[in-house]
Amino acid sequence: EDKVVQSPLSLVVHEGDTVTLNCSYEVTNFRSLLWYKQEKKAPTFLFMLTSSGIEKKSGRLSSILDKKELFSILNITATQTGDSAVYLCAGTWGGSEKLVFGKGTKLTVNP
Amino acid sequence: GAVVSQHPSWVICKSGTSVKIECRSLDFQATTMFWYRQFPKQSLMLMATSNEGSKATYEQGVEKDKFLINHASLTLSTLTVTSAHPEDSSFYICSARDLRVAQPQHFGDGTRLSIL
Numbered sequence: 001e002d003k004v005v006q007s008p009l010s011l012v013v014h015e016g017d018t019v020t021l022n023c024s025y026e027v028t029n030f031r032s033l034l035w036y037k038q039e040k041k042a043p044t045f046l047f048m049l050t051s052s053g054i055e056k057k058s059g060r061l062s063s064i065l066d067k068k069e070l071f072s073i074l075n076i077t078a079t080q081t082g083d084s085a086v087y088l089c090a091g092t093w094g095g096s097e098k099l100v101f102g103k104g105t106k107l108t109v110n111p
Numbered sequence: 112g113a114v115v116s117q118h119p120s121w122v123i124c125k126s127g128t129s130v131k132i133e134c135r136s137l138d139f140q141a142t143t144m145f146w147y148r149q150f151p152k153q154s155l156m157l158m159a160t161s162n163e164g165s166k167a168t169y170e171q172g173v174e175k176d177k178f179l180i181n182h183a184s185l186t187l188s189t190l191t192v193t194s195a196h197p198e199d200s201s202f203y204i205c206s207a208r209d210l211r212v213a214q215p216q217h218f219g220d221g222t223r224l225s226i227l
Contacts, residue, residue, distance in 0.1 A: 034215055042117070042218035043155070060154045088154060097143060097208070099216060101154040 006089050006102035014110050017079050021105045023089030024071040033072050034099065035063055043088055046074070061108040079109045113209055114138050117208050117219025126197060132190045132222045134205030141207035144188035145216060146180060149202040161188050195226045 003026040013019055025033060030052045047056045050054035052067035065072045076083055086106050090099040099106075115139040122130055136145055143162050147155040159175075161167040163180035169175045177199075182188040188207070192199055202223050206216040 036218075041220040042206075045215050045217060048215045077197060097210060097216075098145070098155075098157055099155075099206075105155045 002102070003093070003100045004036050004091050004102035006034075006087075008105060010102060010106045010108075012108045012110065013079055015080060017109075018075065018077045019079060019107060021074040021076075021087050021089075021107070022071060023073070023102055025089075025091045026093075027070050029066075029094040030070075031092045031094065033065055034090045034092075035072070035074050035088065038086045038088055038104070044060055046087075076107075079107075081109050081111055083107060084109045112134055113214065113217040115141075115217045115219040117207065117222055119222060120220060120224075121223045123152070123225045123227065124195065128195055130192045130195055130224060132192075132203055132224075134180075134190070134207065134219050136186050136207045136217075139214075140185040140204045140209050141188070141208075142185065142210045143208055144182055145206045146178070146188075146190050147204045147206065149204060149221075151202075154205060158190075192224065195224070198224045200224055200226045 007022045007025045034048045035046040043068045047063040049065035052065050055064045063074045086104040089102045090103045116135045116137050118133045118164050145160050146158045148158050149155045157175045159167045159169045159180050163182050165183050167180035179191040185188045202221050204221040206218045207213055208216045
């Protein structure tokens with residue numbers, strides 16, 4: 001069973017739309033959840049979440065973790081074509097530093 | 112800050128060749144580096160974790176004699192794909208972090224390996 005499950009796997013929107021990407025995770029020994037954006041090359045770091053209910057914000061992007069319901073969301077408001085990318089969610093568990101990635105959500109923003 | 116450089120970015124070589132990929136942390140000391148593999152339209156799969164000055168820890172199913180990892184200094188780790196075959200063609204990405212401070216993993220730009 002996958003430790004990290006992202007949905008939707010693919011999403012197409014128009015510029016200016018607001019999108020919400022979802023990530024659920026396995027609870028046992030969970031420690032932190034991270035969001036990355038991957039365009040053509042390697043992932044770039046967006047957010048790291050460890051505490052429930054505290055929103056992290058960076059420009060038009062924001063993210064929050066719900067440890068009770070075991071999920072996180074990534075919100076992007078007023079989307080732009082440059083937001084088109086694969087958004088990856090990853091988790092860490094226990095004392096390990098290993099990141100376990102979900103399959104990603106491919107976001108396409110059309111002009 | 113937290114820049115990770117990976118080299119080369121693209122390699123094309125013949126079957127049977129060994130290929131070395133370098134991963135450098137440019138502005139921080141990386142106590143730990145991670146090597147991932149990514150097939151087209153799939154997510155990143157961790158291959159191994161390397162700590163400076165010690166042997167790498169490989170994930171289940173990854174052949175350690177096939178994928179040699181060296182992490183000799185706090186700024187450099189190398190992955191050598193030995194006797195590469197077409198099925199080894201993939202996108203290899205490294206990441207690095209300093210476990211002594213609270214920071215996420217930062218990724219290099221990846222190496223696209225194509226074995227003919």
